[in-house]
Amino acid sequence: MISFDNVTKHYKNTSMPALAEIDLNIEQGDFVFLVGASGSGKSTLLRLLLREETATSGTVTVDGVNVAKIRHRDVPAYRRNMGIVFQDFRLLPGKTVFENVAFGMEVIGKHKSEIARKVPALLELVGLEEKSHRLPSELSGGEQQRVAMARAFVNQPKLLLADEPTGNLDPATSVGIMKLLDRINRIGTTVIMATHDVATVDQMRKRIVQMEDGKIVRDQERGMYGQSGQAL
Amino acid sequence: MRFSFVRSEVANGLRRNFTMTVALIVSVAVSLALVGAALLMRAQVDRMKGYWYDKIEVSIFLCGKTSVAFTCTGTVTAEQRANIETVLGSLAPTVQEIFYESSQDAYGKFQEQFAGSAILANISPDALPESFRVKLDDPANFEKVATALQSVQGVESIQDQRQLLDRFFQILKGLQSFAIAIAAAMLFVTVLLVMNTIRVSAFARRRETSIMRSVGASNISIRLPFILEAVVASVIGSMLATAGILATKYWVIDARLAPNLTFIPFITWSQVLAIVPVIFLAGVGITVLASSITLRRYLRG
CATH class of the missing domain: 3.30.70.3040 (Alpha-Beta Plaits)
Incomplete structure (x- = not known):
């Protein structure tokens, strides 16, 4: 589904490439942890997938499409095939839980009746149907992240990108979020999650891609964070 | 993109940015009134020339x-x-x-x-x-x-x-150039104000726009609320400028000048009304242009 073929990304005014000759394949339905220190290239990898950036050399292919070749005006349509969750939740403080999720549908022109039908179903998926009229400030961090996940899922994307989704949450709450991600993964969604969270990674026992200085130093099925990176 | 959604976004933006919006409206109104005055003066000179020559x-x-x-x-x-x-x-x-x-x-x-x-x-x-x-x-x-x-x-x-x-017309022409110079300066200020207003507005709503981008909202639907905000302000400003010009025709030219200076042929209502669309086009055109350029810089897709 996703393939990085000899991908290098060089940002302007930097001496070291953010990504250096990366090769990576991810199949539909995979659950992949992207681990590594800050600045190791995790975020750049996600940004290339979102097409917020394009590779300096090499090709990124998603669903058979060369991402760099997508025309500017077709980028929004491309992004509707993926959902994204951030560390800081990015909820709108003035809108209720329901409205926050609805916002994601309104801005892509979905009809009111579809929104009224779909949003409750999404809130039920993340276990917040009872709190749909609360404001984000009245929710715990974990609940806020669930709202953000419901919103990321409005288009039923085939791919969910999560950038440190548990970074601001305590371990117990993180478990809940991971269970939800696991559930989303089990219905066929590919999940790519960038994280520092050792406990979470070890507990899930999923595929681990470890990065260092823009290179992949480990790609392991059912891995643990703690295992030191061995040469591929 | 549904109309009611865009409307509520625009209304929210204008309310949150109230002082900037007022500044924008006043600036548009003053600069367009000056543009209108310059155009009226030209029409007046043409009319007098035609009549007296x-x-x-x-x-x-x-x-x-x-x-x-x-x-x-x-x-x-x-x-x-x-x-x-x-x-x-x-x-x-x-x-x-x-x-x-x-x-x-x-x-x-x-x-x-x-x-x-x-x-x-x-x-x-x-x-x-x-x-x-x-x-x-x-x-x-x-x-x-x-x-x-x-x-x-x-x-x-x-x-x-x-x-x-011709000596008399020269004086009128001088006045006209003066009005055009001030109008140009005011329009320039207006452009800067539009750019600044849009920038502040885009910054205040960076969370909304980042969400919109990530769920795949089209560029036009992300930018439209901002542009419409500027357009609403410029339409209000244009209306004020038009009102000022019509008031000048009614209360100053028709009520005061024309009865006392019967030997001068003053501009007619149809000449005054012909200027109104020019004012609106200039006002809306300039703000749309200025806001689009600013958004291109601050809301990269």
Whole structure:
């Protein structure tokens, strides 16, 4: 589904490439942890997938499409095939839980009746149907992240990108979020999650891609964070 | 993108950015009012030119008892007068009509113009020179007539009324350039204000726009609320500017100036109304352009 073929990304005014000759394949339905220190290239990898950036050399292919070749005006349509969750939740403080999720549908022109039908179903998926009229400030961090996940899922994307989704949450709450991600993964969604969270990674026992200085130093099925990176 | 959603986004943006919005409206209103004033002034000058140039004559004053011009040897003789008329006649079609005005005719007009004034007592008919009044096909052809007559015996002086008018029009033109300069400066300020307002607005809503981008909202639907915000402000500003111009026509020109200055043809309502669409187009056009350019910079896809 996703393939990085000899991908290098060089940002302007930097001496070291953010990504250096990366090769990576991810199949539909995979659950992949992207681990590594800050600045190791995790975020750049996600940004290339979102097409917020394009590779300096090499090709990124998603669903058979060369991402760099997508025309500017077709980028929004491309992004509707993926959902994204951030560390800081990015909820709108003035809108209720329901409205926050609805916002994601309104801005892509979905009809009111579809929104009224779909949003409750999404809130039920993340276990917040009872709190749909609360404001984000009245929710715990974990609940806020669930709202953000419901919103990321409005288009039923085939791919969910999560950038440190548990970074601001305590371990117990993180478990809940991971269970939800696991559930989303089990219905066929590919999940790519960038994280520092050792406990979470070890507990899930999923595929681990470890990065260092823009290179992949480990790609392991059912891995643990703690295992030191061995040469591929 | 549904209309009700865009509308609520725009209303929210304007409310959150209230002071900037007010500044924008005032700035648009003032600059467009000045643009309108400059356009009106031009229309006014054109109208006056059309009206007065039509009535303009060249006056050829003939020698009197006291004339000192080198072409004069005392009062013009009948022979000289006939010669002058022949020269004028030969200048057709530049010269279209020739009227002769005797000293007595001139005195009659003078009496009419200064009826009741003490000045009348000091003037006798022979103090006013007799003259030919000549109508030209085009007032710009004055030179032709002047060259043909300037050394003819019996002609004391040749006066082009257009020169008197042109001095007056020059003053109006100066005023017009002044208004245009101020309008240009104000429009420039308006453009900067639009850019700044949009930038502040985009910054205040960076979370919304980042969410919109990540769920795949189209560029136009992300930018439209911002552009519409600026458009709403500029439409209100344009309406204020239009109101100011219509008020000037109604209360200043029609109610005050026109009744007192009956010899000046003032701009008509249709000329004033023709300026209104120009004001709206300029106002909306400039804000749309300025906001689109700013958004391109601050909301990269």
